[in-house]
Amino acid sequence: MEPIILASSSPRRQDILKMLGIPFQVIMPNIDEAIAAATVDTEEMPELLAREKVAEVLHSLPPAQKIPWILGADTVIVKNGKIYGKPENQEQAEEFLHDFQGSTHTVITALALYNGRTKTTTSKTAHTKVTFAPMSDAEIQWYLDTGEWHGAAGGYRIQSLASIFISKIEGSQSCVTGLPISELYAILNEQGYTILE
Incomplete structure (x- = not known):
């Protein structure tokens, strides 16, 4: 299989590529997500951000370098029209969890794939609804104390301890983790990249 450049430092996204046996290297894009996010609908x-990550990595590489594939992804959480990104501190993570407990929110993850043969970028988007059980203040504080909220969209990690508070998932868990596997397989197939080797 040809190596893919992953335009993300997310360990979860790297774990999924490793699980699928896809060789990759990580190049972190340097984009201002806040500026990009202000220009489009939720x-x-x-x-938009997944495509911008791919474009930024593409432009950062030497012009003469042969670039086979670049994969970008971006995840946001939406509830009642409000976007929840990565909490800036523990207080904000606590606010997020209070908003989520006992209710349902939507996780949106988009993939963008650059094909070096066709010099085009295609994308796919996945949606998953996540329902949290009611949580007491003590449970929220216990979860915050684990530190899992650091660097996680919405302030929780569905693949770890947060799963004990999640009562229902409608869609794929990998979408919430940050790299929807079904959509990834489909977009790779469509572009002629096979993992069946």
Whole structure:
């Protein structure tokens, strides 16, 4: 298989590529997500950011370098029209969890894939609804004390301890983790990249 450049430092996204046996290297894009996010509707924001991450990595590489594939992804959480990104501190993570407990929110993850043969970028978007059980203040504080909220969209990690508070998932868990596997497989297939080797 040809190596893919992953335009993300997310360990979860790297774990999924490793699980699928896809060789990759990580190059972190340097984009201002806040500026990009201010220009589009909530639903379109992940796709825009995923595409911008790919474009930034593409432009950062030497012009003469042969670039086979670049994969970008972006995840946002939406509830009642409000976007929840990565909490800036524990207080904000606590606010997020209070908003989520006992209710349902939507996780949107978009993928963008650059194909070096066709010099085009295609994208796919996945949606998953996540329902949290009611949480007491003590439970929220216990979860905050674990530190899992650091660097996680919405302030929780569904693949770890937060799962004990999640009562229902409608859609794929990998979408919430940050790299929807079904959509990834589909976009790779469409572009002629096979993992069946």
